[in-house]
Amino acid sequence: MNHIKIVLIGSGRVGFHLGNKLHEVGFNVIQVFSRQKKKAKELAQLIDSKPINNLSKISKEGDLYILAISDNAISKVSKTLSKLIKKNALIVHTSGATPISVFEKHFKRFGILYPLQTFSFEKKPDFSKIPICIDSQKKKDLNFLKKLALKISPNVHHLSDLQRSKLHVSAVFVNNFVNHLYFIGKKILDEENISLNILKPLIIETSEKILENDPINMQTGPAIRKDTETIKSHLVHLEKNPELQEIYQIITQSIQKYHS
Amino acid sequence: MNHIKIVLIGSGRVGFHLGNKLHEVGFNVIQVFSRQKKKAKELAQLIDSKPINNLSKISKEGDLYILAISDNAISKVSKTLSKLIKKNALIVHTSGATPISVFEKHFKRFGILYPLQTFSFEKKPDFSKIPICIDSQKKKDLNFLKKLALKISPNVHHLSDLQRSKLHVSAVFVNNFVNHLYFIGKKILDEENISLNILKPLIIETSEKILENDPINMQTGPAIRKDTETIKSHLVHLEKNPELQEIYQIITQSIQKYHS
Numbered sequence: 001m002n003h004i005k006i007v008l009i010g011s012g013r014v015g016f017h018l019g020n021k022l023h024e025v026g027f028n029v030i031q032v033f034s035r036q037k038k039k040a041k042e043l044a045q046l047i048d049s050k051p052i053n054n055l056s057k058i059s060k061e062g063d064l065y066i067l068a069i070s071d072n073a074i075s076k077v078s079k080t081l082s083k084l085i086k087k088n089a090l091i092v093h094t095s096g097a098t099p100i101s102v103f104e105k106h107f108k109r110f111g112i113l114y115p116l117q118t119f120s121f122e123k124k125p126d127f128s129k130i131p132i133c134i135d136s137q138k139k140k141d142l143n144f145l146k147k148l149a150l151k152i153s154p155n156v157h158h159l160s161d162l163q164r165s166k167l168h169v170s171a172v173f174v175n176n177f178v179n180h181l182y183f184i185g186k187k188i189l190d191e192e193n194i195s196l197n198i199l200k201p202l203i204i205e206t207s208e209k210i211l212e213n214d215p216i217n218m219q220t221g222p223a224i225r226k227d228t229e230t231i232k233s234h235l236v237h238l239e240k241n242p243e244l245q246e247i248y249q250i251i252t253q254s255i256q257k258y259h260s
Numbered sequence: 261m262n263h264i265k266i267v268l269i270g271s272g273r274v275g276f277h278l279g280n281k282l283h284e285v286g287f288n289v290i291q292v293f294s295r296q297k298k299k300a301k302e303l304a305q306l307i308d309s310k311p312i313n314n315l316s317k318i319s320k321e322g323d324l325y326i327l328a329i330s331d332n333a334i335s336k337v338s339k340t341l342s343k344l345i346k347k348n349a350l351i352v353h354t355s356g357a358t359p360i361s362v363f364e365k366h367f368k369r370f371g372i373l374y375p376l377q378t379f380s381f382e383k384k385p386d387f388s389k390i391p392i393c394i395d396s397q398k399k400k401d402l403n404f405l406k407k408l409a410l411k412i413s414p415n416v417h418h419l420s421d422l423q424r425s426k427l428h429v430s431a432v433f434v435n436n437f438v439n440h441l442y443f444i445g446k447k448i449l450d451e452e453n454i455s456l457n458i459l460k461p462l463i464i465e466t467s468e469k470i471l472e473n474d475p476i477n478m479q480t481g482p483a484i485r486k487d488t489e490t491i492k493s494h495l496v497h498l499e500k501n502p503e504l505q506e507i508y509q510i511i512t513q514s515i516q517k518y519h520s
Contacts, residue, residue: 013480070485070487071487071489071490072487072489097487097490097493097494116458116459116461116462117461117462117465118462118465118466118469118478118480120469120473120478122473123469125465129461129465130461131458131461155458157458159454162452163452163454165493165497166448166449166451166452166454166497167449167452167454167458167459168490168494169448169494169497169498170445170446170448170449170459171445171459171462172481172482172483172494172508173441173444173445173448173508174441174442174445174459174462174463174466175462175463175481176479176480176481176482176483176484176515177441177508177511178438178441178442178463178466178467179466179469179470179475179478179479179480180479180483180511180514180518181433181434181437181438181441182434182438182475182478183475183476183479183518184430184433184514185430185431185433185434186430186474186475186476188426188429188430188433189426189427189430191426192423192426192427194419194423194426194427196470196475198376198415198417198427199376199427199430199431199434200470200471201376201389201390201391201415202376202377202378202431202434202435203434203435203438203467203470204467204468204471205377205385205389206434206435206438206439206467207438207463207464207466207467207468208464208467209380209383209439210439210456210460210463211460211464213380213382214446215439215440215442215443215446215456216443216446218378218380218439218442219436219439219440219443220273220378220435220436220439221432221435221436222357222436223432223436223440224436225330227330227331227332227357229331229332230331230357233357233425234357234428234429234432237425237426237429238429243510243513243514243517244514246510247437247510247511247514248432248433248437250506250507250510251437251440251507253503254440254444254504255436255440257503258443
């Protein structure tokens with residue numbers, strides 16, 4: 001299947017790393033679109049592709065069009081594309097939050113190719129560890145996406161719209177919100193000139209523990225112990241930051257609710 | 261210094277692993293106290309020590325008494341001990357939340373030996389990666405605790421009461437609260453019969469990213485993008501769990517506050 005022609009729309013973090021990986025495993029990415037000419041060019045050079053920064057120049061030769069763009073642009077861009085490319089091309093997006101139905105009005109063959117990871121430009125992701133969630137209403141297209149996904153990761157899952165969006169909500173808790181708690185932890189230490197380095201072994205241990213254990217059995221700390229004295233003293237320490245107090249209280253209550 | 265006689269009070273998770281480590285590096289733990297006879301016996305056997313389950317039997321021969329007990333018991337137990345052991349023995353506790361002053365009324369020589377990690381009975385901790393926070397009002401005792409701590413970990417920090425308690429608040433955010441977010445993530449997936457396994461690569465990546473990067477630069481997701489559509493749809497998914505909606509909203513607001 002490596003002879004298929006892929007058009008990549010978007011050169012943000014997801015587009016960048018997905019484009020690189022597709023090229024690495026031998027796929028032919030014939031075009032890269034980005035509104036920013038420079039970014040399209042940079043990525044195209046890396047993956048032996050051609051940059052465009054205007055959708056009107058999009059190739060009609062593509063077998064697969066991958067939209068790696070922000071959620072709120074997917075609907076508009078797919079409408080635009082529907083007037084420019086072949087009706088029987090396969091189009092997919094890479095979003096956890098946008099339903100597959102976004103394509104329904106405009107295309108006959110469409111699907112999802114959602115890599116579940118947090119990407120940064122600074123770090124090359126290890127795709128072998130990244131779950132790829134796929135979906136399509138047509139069995140043939142689903143099989144095609146499965147084959148393609150398996151070329152970039154052994155960890156491929158067919159999820160429905162509802163499953164994928166629930167997974168996305170869940171990912172927001174364990175990734176976005178967890179990272180914000182790291183930020184808060186650092187902020188509290190900054191006030192006493194303590195480096196976050198001192199907490200890093202604890203942070204790593206906390207995440208590694210749930211590889212083998214159910215998080216419900218790994219809960220420790222003043223909330224689950226109902227140690228009201230410590231909780232009170234912690235809230236005093238957070239006095240200068242009412243919104244951190246609020247986060248502290250609401251998560252403490254939630255821990256106590258599920259462990260009562 | 262390995263000839264010093266240590267008395268360990270408490271055989272919970274901290275006492276258990278600290279006792280084992282002290283024994284492993286050659287210290288002489290002459291007694292282990294636990295209110296539960298069986299637990300005292302089990303730990304004592306492992307570390308070639310003698311179990312007691314009544315403080316009245318505590319040895320007067322100890323050079324160092326380590327209290328690895330719950331925060332709310334430290335004051336009472338140290339008062340009891342003050343009537344039973346030599347006034348010039350060194351006594352320390354292993355708590356992040358309890359001030360050093362808890363010992364002031366009862367002892368002349370006292371301090372802190374606080375291993376900053378989340379311990380479970382199921383897993384042997386790697387002490388080489390565990391920061392040990394020490395404190396004492398007497399320079400000689402501080403030096404002694406530093407030497408002792410360095411035998412169990414290269415990662416030793418002298419922190420004041422205020423620093424240690426702020427560190428403890430911070431640890432609650434990055435450990436206890438983060439683990440609860442993992443629990444919430446799993447709960448959301450359970451509703452759709454999806455295994456938490458699918459999120460594990462993301463969870464590990466999220467924690468490993470902050471080893472080399474400031475969490476503020478690693479923030480991604482709908483909150484920082486101010487993607488109100490996705491946020492709204494996530495809140496709809498959480499409709500059945502008003503307290504999860506509340507956690508979602510409050511952390512989203514906090515992310516937006518610090519990234520505006």
